[in-house]
Amino acid sequence: MRIAFCCTDVKAGPWLDELRAAVPDAQVEEWQPGAPPADHAIVWAPPQQFLDEQQQLKGIFNIGAGVDALLKLRLPAGARVVRIDDGGMAVQMAEFVCHAVIRHFRELDVYADQVAQGKWGFRTPRRRADFPVGVMGLGVLGARVAQAVAQFDFPVNGWSRLPKELPGVRGYTGAEQFGEFLAATRILVCLLPLTPDTENILNRDTLGKLRPGGYLINVARGAHLVDADLLELLDSGHVAGAALDVFRDEPLPPEHPFWRHSKITVTPHTSARTLREESVAQIVRKIRALERGEPVAGVVDPQRGY
Amino acid sequence: MRIAFCCTDVKAGPWLDELRAAVPDAQVEEWQPGAPPADHAIVWAPPQQFLDEQQQLKGIFNIGAGVDALLKLRLPAGARVVRIDDGGMAVQMAEFVCHAVIRHFRELDVYADQVAQGKWGFRTPRRRADFPVGVMGLGVLGARVAQAVAQFDFPVNGWSRLPKELPGVRGYTGAEQFGEFLAATRILVCLLPLTPDTENILNRDTLGKLRPGGYLINVARGAHLVDADLLELLDSGHVAGAALDVFRDEPLPPEHPFWRHSKITVTPHTSARTLREESVAQIVRKIRALERGEPVAGVVDPQRGY
Numbered sequence: 001m002r003i004a005f006c007c008t009d010v011k012a013g014p015w016l017d018e019l020r021a022a023v024p025d026a027q028v029e030e031w032q033p034g035a036p037p038a039d040h041a042i043v044w045a046p047p048q049q050f051l052d053e054q055q056q057l058k059g060i061f062n063i064g065a066g067v068d069a070l071l072k073l074r075l076p077a078g079a080r081v082v083r084i085d086d087g088g089m090a091v092q093m094a095e096f097v098c099h100a101v102i103r104h105f106r107e108l109d110v111y112a113d114q115v116a117q118g119k120w121g122f123r124t125p126r127r128r129a130d131f132p133v134g135v136m137g138l139g140v141l142g143a144r145v146a147q148a149v150a151q152f153d154f155p156v157n158g159w160s161r162l163p164k165e166l167p168g169v170r171g172y173t174g175a176e177q178f179g180e181f182l183a184a185t186r187i188l189v190c191l192l193p194l195t196p197d198t199e200n201i202l203n204r205d206t207l208g209k210l211r212p213g214g215y216l217i218n219v220a221r222g223a224h225l226v227d228a229d230l231l232e233l234l235d236s237g238h239v240a241g242a243a244l245d246v247f248r249d250e251p252l253p254p255e256h257p258f259w260r261h262s263k264i265t266v267t268p269h270t271s272a273r274t275l276r277e278e279s280v281a282q283i284v285r286k287i288r289a290l291e292r293g294e295p296v297a298g299v300v301d302p303q304r305g306y
Numbered sequence: 307m308r309i310a311f312c313c314t315d316v317k318a319g320p321w322l323d324e325l326r327a328a329v330p331d332a333q334v335e336e337w338q339p340g341a342p343p344a345d346h347a348i349v350w351a352p353p354q355q356f357l358d359e360q361q362q363l364k365g366i367f368n369i370g371a372g373v374d375a376l377l378k379l380r381l382p383a384g385a386r387v388v389r390i391d392d393g394g395m396a397v398q399m400a401e402f403v404c405h406a407v408i409r410h411f412r413e414l415d416v417y418a419d420q421v422a423q424g425k426w427g428f429r430t431p432r433r434r435a436d437f438p439v440g441v442m443g444l445g446v447l448g449a450r451v452a453q454a455v456a457q458f459d460f461p462v463n464g465w466s467r468l469p470k471e472l473p474g475v476r477g478y479t480g481a482e483q484f485g486e487f488l489a490a491t492r493i494l495v496c497l498l499p500l501t502p503d504t505e506n507i508l509n510r511d512t513l514g515k516l517r518p519g520g521y522l523i524n525v526a527r528g529a530h531l532v533d534a535d536l537l538e539l540l541d542s543g544h545v546a547g548a549a550l551d552v553f554r555d556e557p558l559p560p561e562h563p564f565w566r567h568s569k570i571t572v573t574p575h576t577s578a579r580t581l582r583e584e585s586v587a588q589i590v591r592k593i594r595a596l597e598r599g600e601p602v603a604g605v606v607d608p609q610r611g612y
Binding site for chain 1: 397398400401402404405408409411412414417418420421424426427428429431434454457458459556557558560565571572573574576579581
């Protein structure tokens with residue numbers, strides 16, 4: 001068995017070492033143009049040439065939760081695209097989102113500003129019933145995030161394409177319940193896959209439906225958000241603030257107004273990083289299963305887009 | 307039945323309104339010197355005169371988790387001191403501590419500094435196995451905190467006077483296992499009651515036993531910590547930082563070095579505030595139980611000190 005590694009902007013050495021140790025019966029090589037055909041590939045932002053040459057691929061493993069960029073390429077006909085369905089990312093996402101929710105709800109930035117000025121003073125405690133959290137997307141990451149937030153006794157709403165039952169989470173389904181979901185939500189967390197249906201889904205109209213004083217946490221893709229619409233709603237005060245980890249162009253261009261906006265917290269796409277150790281173990285398990293003809297989780301439906 | 311309200315630095319009006327609505331058969335009054343004897347009292351930092359005059363008290367309800375200040379006073383012989391055993395505080399403590407743990411573990415302050423300078427850059431992800439969290443004190447607050455932290459897959463240690471089993475928490479008991487608990491801990495959370503046994507428990511010796519790069523979160527009482535010892539360990543680098551919500555003197559005096567120390571995050575004793583609504587409901591339930599001669603939770607043992 002041959003496994004090709006073709007990841008842009010990823011240091012190959014440690015991945016190759018760990019993959020070779022985990023699958024000693026396979027030849028694991030970093031792809032070069034003209035390399036012999038591989039059975040499986042581990043990819044991140046591969047060039048089109050790689051996919052054109054490697055027509056025998058059975059499994060293409062994307063080291064990251066989002067496959068939107070990959071699906072824009074022409075793929076070998078027989079290949080299944082498989083997402084890392086956790087790889088240590090779900091817990092990171094849960095902690096990153098909980099941190100942002102708590103920081104906003106408890107006004108910890110306000111306290112930090114006061115303390116920087118040497119001021120000792122209290123804010124009137126807010127009622128958590130006034131801060132329902134709504135999670136868009138209830139896949140592996142969204143489900144874990146919703147339940148982590150619920151543990152802090154916030155009312156939690158979840159919105160998904162298909163009905164999904166999670167303890168402590170009030171479910172809303174499909175386009176017809178989207179408005180109702182937004183109206184019941186004050187802190188909105190986006191964890192959707194990026195597809196033609198979800199691009200620009202965070203816009204003037206949808207964010208305008210949130211409860212007054214809404215807060216946006218976007219940890220999915222920058223293209224979910226219409227930047228200008230968020231800025232307008234922050235100016236009007238309908239949206240109180242945002243924690244943005246992803247951007248339409250990354251790195252976020254130096255001149256972009258998000259960098260220094262007083263109501264926006266920027267982080268450099270770091271909410272959930274692919275952890276090599278967990279990912280290698282998971283990819284190897286899935287390669288073995290595919291080789292045995294067994295089903296694996298995380299196979300992407302190209303029509304659906306995730 | 308008479309209920310006296312005697313709370314320093316607390317606006318009495320809303321408490322009296324809610325108590326009267328909840329116990330319509332009682333006379334609920336803010337205490338004045340010479341007032342008729344009450345059956346129960348709701349107190350926060352009451353003057354000694356109040357306790358000297360009110361010798362008939364059966365229940366003294368302290369609106370806060372710590373009774374260290376109250377127990378320094380002479381109390382009426384027949385009165386039981388009852389703590390608010392939650393009053394909405396446990397969830398606040400859980401979120402405050404989780405926020406501090408995540409902020410430190412994920413280096414979110416470092417990212418905030420980078421972003422303030424317009425820098426886009428990644429930190430190497432840390433392994434959560436290298437950041438075991440240890441919770442000192444496993445009462446109502448400590449137990450909730452330990453379990454909230456455990457949900458983010460950190461190794462969690464708990465230290466308590468008596469053995470206590472909590473799912474996902476490795477328990478250490480008493481003085482004989484204290485050193486072992488500290489040596490197994492990197493992020494130390496103090497949620498102990500303040501008693502003669504626990505005063506100054508966070509000192510050069512104990513903090514020095516933490517794993518290198520330790521981090522202290524003190525949300526209990528300022529007198530648990532020997533301030534100079536922490537500063538020394540921060541200078542030596544053995545302790546990497548601290549989140550301090552409580553101080554020996556509050557408000558923290560303007561000249562105190564904690565205010566502007568780059569490795570210390572100060573908050574003004576705001577980790578868990580007593581929420582009126584929850585507290586009134588709980589106090590009323592307990593008054594009814596005491597009146598019926600039933601046992602109630604949270605009765606303080608004056609010898610033990612909590």
